[in-house]
Amino acid sequence: MTLRAAVVAFAILFAAPTAVLAHGDGAPQPVDTTGLEPLGDEWRGTNPYRDDAKQKAAAIEIGSRGYNSNCARCHGLEAKSGGMAPDLRELGESETEDAWFISRVLQGAVVSGRQKMPPFEGLLNQEAIWAIRTYIDSQPD
Ligand code: HEC
Structure with missing residues:
Protein backbone atom coordinates (compact mmCIF):
# COMPACT_ATOMS: atom_id res chain seq x y z
CA MET A 1 0.00 0.00 0.00
CA THR A 2 1.38 3.41 -0.88
CA LEU A 3 1.51 6.06 1.78
CA ARG A 4 -1.23 7.97 -0.03
CA ALA A 5 -3.52 4.93 -0.08
CA ALA A 6 -2.82 4.35 3.60
CA VAL A 7 -3.76 7.93 4.43
CA VAL A 8 -6.99 7.63 2.46
CA ALA A 9 -7.86 4.32 4.13
CA PHE A 10 -7.17 5.87 7.53
CA ALA A 11 -9.36 8.86 6.72
CA ILE A 12 -12.26 6.63 5.63
CA LEU A 13 -11.98 4.39 8.69
CA PHE A 14 -11.95 7.19 11.20
CA ALA A 15 -13.89 9.95 9.53
CA ALA A 16 -17.00 7.89 8.77
CA PRO A 17 -18.05 6.99 12.33
CA THR A 18 -17.42 10.54 13.51
CA ALA A 19 -19.70 11.88 10.79
CA VAL A 20 -22.47 9.53 11.92
CA LEU A 21 -22.12 10.52 15.58
CA ALA A 22 -22.16 14.18 14.65
CA HIS A 23 -25.70 13.70 13.37
CA GLY A 24 -26.87 12.34 16.69
CA ASP A 25 -27.53 8.78 15.55
CA GLY A 26 -25.42 7.15 18.19
CA ALA A 27 -23.94 9.21 20.97
CA PRO A 28 -26.26 10.53 23.69
CA GLN A 29 -27.05 14.18 23.15
CA PRO A 30 -27.16 16.68 26.00
C1 HEC B 1 -30.47 1.39 21.50
C2 HEC B 1 -31.93 1.40 21.53
C3 HEC B 1 -32.62 2.20 22.63
C4 HEC B 1 -32.45 3.54 22.94
C5 HEC B 1 -31.50 4.55 22.31
C6 HEC B 1 -33.39 3.81 23.99
N1 HEC B 1 -34.09 2.67 24.32
FE1 HEC B 1 -35.52 2.49 25.75
N2 HEC B 1 -35.64 0.49 25.42
C7 HEC B 1 -35.01 -0.18 24.39
C8 HEC B 1 -35.41 -1.59 24.41
C9 HEC B 1 -34.95 -2.66 23.44
C10 HEC B 1 -36.29 -1.75 25.51
C11 HEC B 1 -36.95 -3.05 26.01
C12 HEC B 1 -36.05 -3.72 26.98
C13 HEC B 1 -36.67 -4.98 27.54
O1 HEC B 1 -37.09 -5.84 26.75
O2 HEC B 1 -36.74 -5.09 28.78
C14 HEC B 1 -36.42 -0.41 26.11
C15 HEC B 1 -37.21 -0.14 27.21
C16 HEC B 1 -37.51 1.13 27.66
C17 HEC B 1 -38.46 1.44 28.71
C18 HEC B 1 -39.36 0.46 29.45
C19 HEC B 1 -40.64 0.33 28.62
C20 HEC B 1 -41.68 -0.59 29.16
O3 HEC B 1 -42.81 -0.56 28.63
O4 HEC B 1 -41.41 -1.38 30.05
C21 HEC B 1 -38.48 2.80 28.85
C22 HEC B 1 -39.33 3.62 29.81
C23 HEC B 1 -37.53 3.34 27.90
N3 HEC B 1 -36.95 2.30 27.19
C24 HEC B 1 -37.28 4.69 27.72
C25 HEC B 1 -36.29 5.20 26.87
C26 HEC B 1 -36.01 6.61 26.75
C27 HEC B 1 -36.77 7.73 27.45
C28 HEC B 1 -34.95 6.72 25.89
C29 HEC B 1 -34.20 7.98 25.49
C30 HEC B 1 -33.74 8.83 26.57
C31 HEC B 1 -34.60 5.37 25.46
N4 HEC B 1 -35.45 4.49 26.07
C32 HEC B 1 -33.57 5.06 24.57
C33 HEC B 1 -34.13 0.37 23.48
C34 HEC B 1 -33.66 1.67 23.50
Whole structure:
Protein backbone atom coordinates (compact mmCIF):
# COMPACT_ATOMS: atom_id res chain seq x y z
CA MET A 1 0.00 0.00 0.00
CA THR A 2 1.38 3.41 -0.88
CA LEU A 3 1.51 6.06 1.78
CA ARG A 4 -1.23 7.97 -0.03
CA ALA A 5 -3.52 4.93 -0.08
CA ALA A 6 -2.82 4.35 3.60
CA VAL A 7 -3.76 7.93 4.43
CA VAL A 8 -6.99 7.63 2.46
CA ALA A 9 -7.86 4.32 4.13
CA PHE A 10 -7.17 5.87 7.53
CA ALA A 11 -9.36 8.86 6.72
CA ILE A 12 -12.26 6.63 5.63
CA LEU A 13 -11.98 4.39 8.69
CA PHE A 14 -11.95 7.19 11.20
CA ALA A 15 -13.89 9.95 9.53
CA ALA A 16 -17.00 7.89 8.77
CA PRO A 17 -18.05 6.99 12.33
CA THR A 18 -17.42 10.54 13.51
CA ALA A 19 -19.70 11.88 10.79
CA VAL A 20 -22.47 9.53 11.92
CA LEU A 21 -22.12 10.52 15.58
CA ALA A 22 -22.16 14.18 14.65
CA HIS A 23 -25.70 13.70 13.37
CA GLY A 24 -26.87 12.34 16.69
CA ASP A 25 -27.53 8.78 15.55
CA GLY A 26 -25.42 7.15 18.19
CA ALA A 27 -23.94 9.21 20.97
CA PRO A 28 -26.26 10.53 23.69
CA GLN A 29 -27.05 14.18 23.15
CA PRO A 30 -27.16 16.68 26.00
CA VAL A 31 -30.51 18.42 26.44
CA ASP A 32 -30.77 22.14 27.22
CA THR A 33 -33.41 22.40 29.95
CA THR A 34 -33.47 26.19 30.29
CA GLY A 35 -37.05 27.29 31.01
CA LEU A 36 -37.94 24.35 33.26
CA GLU A 37 -38.14 24.61 37.03
CA PRO A 38 -34.81 23.23 38.35
CA LEU A 39 -35.37 20.10 40.44
CA GLY A 40 -32.09 19.61 42.30
CA ASP A 41 -30.37 16.30 42.95
CA GLU A 42 -33.07 14.42 44.81
CA TRP A 43 -35.18 12.37 42.43
CA ARG A 44 -38.91 13.16 42.41
CA GLY A 45 -41.31 10.26 42.74
CA THR A 46 -43.69 11.59 40.11
CA ASN A 47 -43.49 13.82 37.06
CA PRO A 48 -43.22 17.39 38.43
CA TYR A 49 -44.13 19.00 35.10
CA ARG A 50 -47.43 17.22 34.55
CA ASP A 51 -49.83 19.47 36.45
CA ASP A 52 -48.67 23.03 35.83
CA ALA A 53 -49.85 24.14 32.37
CA LYS A 54 -46.92 26.48 31.71
CA GLN A 55 -44.24 24.05 32.86
CA LYS A 56 -45.99 21.30 30.94
CA ALA A 57 -45.87 23.25 27.67
CA ALA A 58 -42.16 24.00 28.14
CA ALA A 59 -41.47 20.36 29.05
CA ILE A 60 -43.20 19.06 25.92
CA GLU A 61 -41.10 21.36 23.75
CA ILE A 62 -37.80 20.51 25.45
CA GLY A 63 -38.73 16.83 25.80
CA SER A 64 -39.48 16.60 22.10
CA ARG A 65 -35.91 17.61 21.30
CA GLY A 66 -34.50 15.31 23.97
CA TYR A 67 -36.60 12.39 22.77
CA ASN A 68 -35.76 12.84 19.11
CA SER A 69 -32.02 13.01 19.67
CA ASN A 70 -31.77 10.21 22.26
CA CYS A 71 -34.68 7.79 22.08
CA ALA A 72 -36.37 7.96 18.66
CA ARG A 73 -33.81 5.79 16.88
CA CYS A 74 -35.06 2.82 18.90
CA HIS A 75 -38.49 3.83 20.23
CA GLY A 76 -39.66 5.45 16.98
CA LEU A 77 -40.30 8.95 15.64
CA GLU A 78 -43.07 10.81 17.52
CA ALA A 79 -42.94 7.95 20.04
CA LYS A 80 -44.64 5.60 17.58
CA SER A 81 -42.72 2.38 17.97
CA GLY A 82 -41.67 0.56 14.83
CA GLY A 83 -41.41 -2.66 16.83
CA MET A 84 -37.70 -2.48 17.71
CA ALA A 85 -38.37 -1.31 21.27
CA PRO A 86 -41.56 -0.92 23.35
CA ASP A 87 -44.08 1.78 22.48
CA LEU A 88 -43.57 4.23 25.32
CA ARG A 89 -47.01 5.83 24.88
CA GLU A 90 -48.47 2.69 26.41
CA LEU A 91 -46.98 3.45 29.82
CA GLY A 92 -49.66 5.10 31.94
CA GLU A 93 -49.15 8.15 34.18
CA SER A 94 -49.32 6.49 37.60
CA GLU A 95 -46.66 6.86 40.27
CA THR A 96 -45.50 3.27 39.70
CA GLU A 97 -45.12 3.89 35.98
CA ASP A 98 -43.25 7.14 36.62
CA ALA A 99 -40.82 5.26 38.86
CA TRP A 100 -40.40 2.49 36.27
CA PHE A 101 -39.75 5.05 33.54
CA ILE A 102 -37.05 6.82 35.55
CA SER A 103 -35.31 3.62 36.60
CA ARG A 104 -35.26 2.29 33.03
CA VAL A 105 -33.85 5.48 31.60
CA LEU A 106 -31.15 5.74 34.27
CA GLN A 107 -30.14 2.08 34.12
CA GLY A 108 -30.94 1.12 30.53
CA ALA A 109 -31.91 -2.45 29.75
CA VAL A 110 -29.89 -5.65 29.53
CA VAL A 111 -31.78 -8.61 28.06
CA SER A 112 -30.16 -12.07 28.09
CA GLY A 113 -26.79 -10.49 28.74
CA ARG A 114 -27.09 -8.03 25.84
CA GLN A 115 -27.31 -4.28 26.27
CA LYS A 116 -30.57 -3.44 24.51
CA MET A 117 -30.85 0.10 25.80
CA PRO A 118 -27.95 2.25 27.03
CA PRO A 119 -28.06 3.73 30.56
CA PHE A 120 -28.57 7.51 30.60
CA GLU A 121 -27.43 8.06 34.19
CA GLY A 122 -24.95 10.96 34.29
CA LEU A 123 -25.86 11.92 30.70
CA LEU A 124 -29.36 13.31 31.07
CA ASN A 125 -30.36 15.27 34.15
CA GLN A 126 -33.63 14.89 36.03
CA GLU A 127 -35.20 17.88 34.25
CA ALA A 128 -34.40 16.38 30.83
CA ILE A 129 -35.78 12.92 31.68
CA TRP A 130 -39.07 14.27 33.08
CA ALA A 131 -39.38 16.54 30.05
CA ILE A 132 -38.98 13.53 27.75
CA ARG A 133 -41.63 11.70 29.78
CA THR A 134 -43.98 14.70 29.46
CA TYR A 135 -43.42 14.81 25.70
CA ILE A 136 -44.17 11.08 25.29
CA ASP A 137 -47.38 11.41 27.35
CA SER A 138 -48.48 14.29 25.12
CA GLN A 139 -48.36 12.13 21.99
CA PRO A 140 -51.68 10.62 20.89
CA ASP A 141 -51.91 6.81 21.24
C1 HEC B 1 -30.47 1.39 21.50
C2 HEC B 1 -31.93 1.40 21.53
C3 HEC B 1 -32.62 2.20 22.63
C4 HEC B 1 -32.45 3.54 22.94
C5 HEC B 1 -31.50 4.55 22.31
C6 HEC B 1 -33.39 3.81 23.99
N1 HEC B 1 -34.09 2.67 24.32
FE1 HEC B 1 -35.52 2.49 25.75
N2 HEC B 1 -35.64 0.49 25.42
C7 HEC B 1 -35.01 -0.18 24.39
C8 HEC B 1 -35.41 -1.59 24.41
C9 HEC B 1 -34.95 -2.66 23.44
C10 HEC B 1 -36.29 -1.75 25.51
C11 HEC B 1 -36.95 -3.05 26.01
C12 HEC B 1 -36.05 -3.72 26.98
C13 HEC B 1 -36.67 -4.98 27.54
O1 HEC B 1 -37.09 -5.84 26.75
O2 HEC B 1 -36.74 -5.09 28.78
C14 HEC B 1 -36.42 -0.41 26.11
C15 HEC B 1 -37.21 -0.14 27.21
C16 HEC B 1 -37.51 1.13 27.66
C17 HEC B 1 -38.46 1.44 28.71
C18 HEC B 1 -39.36 0.46 29.45
C19 HEC B 1 -40.64 0.33 28.62
C20 HEC B 1 -41.68 -0.59 29.16
O3 HEC B 1 -42.81 -0.56 28.63
O4 HEC B 1 -41.41 -1.38 30.05
C21 HEC B 1 -38.48 2.80 28.85
C22 HEC B 1 -39.33 3.62 29.81
C23 HEC B 1 -37.53 3.34 27.90
N3 HEC B 1 -36.95 2.30 27.19
C24 HEC B 1 -37.28 4.69 27.72
C25 HEC B 1 -36.29 5.20 26.87
C26 HEC B 1 -36.01 6.61 26.75
C27 HEC B 1 -36.77 7.73 27.45
C28 HEC B 1 -34.95 6.72 25.89
C29 HEC B 1 -34.20 7.98 25.49
C30 HEC B 1 -33.74 8.83 26.57
C31 HEC B 1 -34.60 5.37 25.46
N4 HEC B 1 -35.45 4.49 26.07
C32 HEC B 1 -33.57 5.06 24.57
C33 HEC B 1 -34.13 0.37 23.48
C34 HEC B 1 -33.66 1.67 23.50
